[in-house]
Amino acid sequence: MTSGSPEQLTYLSGPVLVIGTGLLGASAALGLRALGLSVGLRDASPTAQRVAVDLGAGVAVPPGAAFAPELVIVATPPDVAAAVVSGALREFPQATVIDIASVKASILRALLADEALGETELSRYVGAHPMAGRERSGPVAARGELFYSAPWIVVPHAGSSAAAVRVAKAAGADLGASVTQMDAEEHDRSVALISHFPQVASSLLASRLLDAPGAALALAGNGLRDTTRIAASDPALWIQILSHNAPAIVPILHGLREDLDRLIGTLEAPEAAGAALDLAQLLSEGNQGQARIPGKHGAPPQSFATVGVIVDDKPGQIARLLSDIGEAGINIEDLRMEHSAGYQVGLVEIQVIPGRRDELEGTLSALNWKVVQ
């Protein structure tokens, strides 16, 4: 660990060059600048680059400028990432170069096939994937804290040097992320399953609503809202992700199609022998799959107890509720708000560890809150 500034100890020494100053690149730059590291910026769009400079994310480093980065972070869209990484490996012969695109195998394949790169250049390349990013995009939305507590997956290839892997991990650690390591195939299979597949499933589900009668949609509850929320994602980015990771996504979709075909067969003859058992199996597999998702803070999956409270839809009501819970010394594990059409009240669902539910219900009832479950 070296000292990047008088105030903050950092794993990186700097300087760092960020190529691509969209949301992720500018956020990484801001986060590293805040630690006192020297940061250079470069973007194919002069406007995006100027905005990032104006935000204080770093100084502009045009191609050919005298700049000797310890680390180059390539934060471009996936379809140009390999070409930009290749250029950076050649332009900065001392630097570790990482890209932070959300697909890894296709970029690695392109680099390994790149005749301009030798083993020495390639040893300085390490893939990375910070699983952060919000619905907004562009440098204006950037925040140095974007990577706080998010996974930062470091993806070395067989030829990556230990030194380069260390630098790739250091960047994640300095940005406050939770650093893990996978190879490119494992990474792509993992994100296909836990990120790309849910995105596709949500889009497929929401597509069915296109022609839905308004009276049906008016009945929408949290089930529909939850399952379709990510269907609102930006198509432009997802076309690239899905195209680049197609080989990892397709087998999952084949599995879905098999289950779907079996389900359709069952529901087309719901009175047939075995139909109820088939349905039970599908639903039970869904139960079991859902239960495997880890809980908060990487803890084992845990069922929290839910307490529902009816509140008026006015400023300060929820604060007052949570203040009452805080004063009782009960920690809230999760919290959701539920609204229904036509009423100016909402249901707040508070999740606590099961052993404290009764206490919480008693406390809230005693304070005249409308506890509903």
Add this chain to the structure above:
Amino acid sequence: MTSGSPEQLTYLSGPVLVIGTGLLGASAALGLRALGLSVGLRDASPTAQRVAVDLGAGVAVPPGAAFAPELVIVATPPDVAAAVVSGALREFPQATVIDIASVKASILRALLADEALGETELSRYVGAHPMAGRERSGPVAARGELFYSAPWIVVPHAGSSAAAVRVAKAAGADLGASVTQMDAEEHDRSVALISHFPQVASSLLASRLLDAPGAALALAGNGLRDTTRIAASDPALWIQILSHNAPAIVPILHGLREDLDRLIGTLEAPEAAGAALDLAQLLSEGNQGQARIPGKHGAPPQSFATVGVIVDDKPGQIARLLSDIGEAGINIEDLRMEHSAGYQVGLVEIQVIPGRRDELEGTLSALNWKVVQ
């Protein structure tokens, strides 16, 4: 409107007989009792019935007892609802009889085919579907407020009398629900799309996680959590719902399969001409479908602005945050907590109307909250 008690004006006069004292039946009974109405209870399970009586939901009314209800609420599982309704229509010749199962056409078909029932009996039957209910079941979980602000769909058939429809609506209104009306086919198609289909899709999605490596699951974010949350639902209840509403669900699943086949074809040749356009269309249809889901309180769909705040995972932190927001007079439209593996901090995402985002960000930053977007 008639007066059911000195304290509360009610639409119903009572008495009301609730048959089936599980979560929904016992909740309805408690809610009506709280309004001062006379409520009788009956359940095939002596234990469930005794618990409901002990909870103060009403008095036991065994078959043959002298009891002349204005309304009988049949709150049994869907597979016995028609038989219980038929029995109640004959046992109580003056009563309106409603069932509150979440499927309607199959129950109506069974009643219309029931040779023990004439037109006069059938004129007193009206279907209903309160869209409420939580993950817990049984009378112990019952709360009189369960139906507050939830949709209460009244489903008359061609032969229902106006008087019976009025009583079915009165029950929903007295329980604080939001009363609407549909016919059985429209109801079943609507709930197939906005409730049963998301349930099935979520189960299918979560089933894919059965064999997922733990390292992949450790990367799970809110996208996966949201899309699979309802996959945790109770299989026993859903087998009945899906079996009974199969005719309305199957066409939606055929539509899903067509989209899925097209998507698989596209991703199997992601470099083919038109592949990007196909993906763009799928994702954009998902965007549009999602955008059709109405906003809070039945308002038009609205995009709220999101402000993210990093908080420590300690009691009282969120209360302090929301108290600061309440004091600034800013109303919270929605609120979510996001956790990541390995960190004892959480991200609270606060949704407000877009015009107040900047003010909220300024206010919170000035109070030293870590605003991240």
